[in-house]
Amino acid sequence: MGKYRISGVTQQTGLSADTLRYYEKIELLPSVSRNASGVREYSDKDISRLRFIQRAQKMNFTLTEIKDLLTMRENPQKARKSVRLLTQQKLKEIEEHLEELTTLRNELTLLINLCGASKDGCPIIDSLDETKSKNKRQK
């Protein structure tokens, strides 16, 4: 079973030392064991837990949700329903976000096209500068 110092873990995971200490502080990681000199020594189990956290973050789970997932991870069979519900909620959030992004993309496309066709002024700045835009409309 391996024992790794914080520098080794940062190299393996890409996480900073501050992040590793923070995860321990908020109990995403259980207290990391220390050697006689008080230096943290991470185990393979800690590394596996960190990898799990990283994968969950890539799936857009928050640290609070990841904490729940880590608890569920202890007994996956029993936690299936809870994991499914949490994941469905996450999917719903992502779909809503995707819809917002699609609208934003279309809005930006329209503004770029309007800008390209505009003979005077800049429609992009005008749409951002509401006051200027309103004044222009009133003229």
Added chain:
Amino acid sequence: MTLIEEIITEMAIDNVQCRKVDVLENIDYAVQLGILATPAIVINGKLIFTSLPTKAKLLTTLQDYLNSKR
């Protein structure tokens, strides 16, 4: 007078209303309709032309639309 106003006048139809929309003032509405560039022509809330059609094409489309409503 815009092309569409010209056609409506020529067709002498009174059950068609034409409205010019400044997309910058109504950008949310424009995006909701699917407008990504101007000029665009929307008929009854549906984006039909994404560029200026020929007069003949616009006339045919309006006639087809009115016939389908009868």
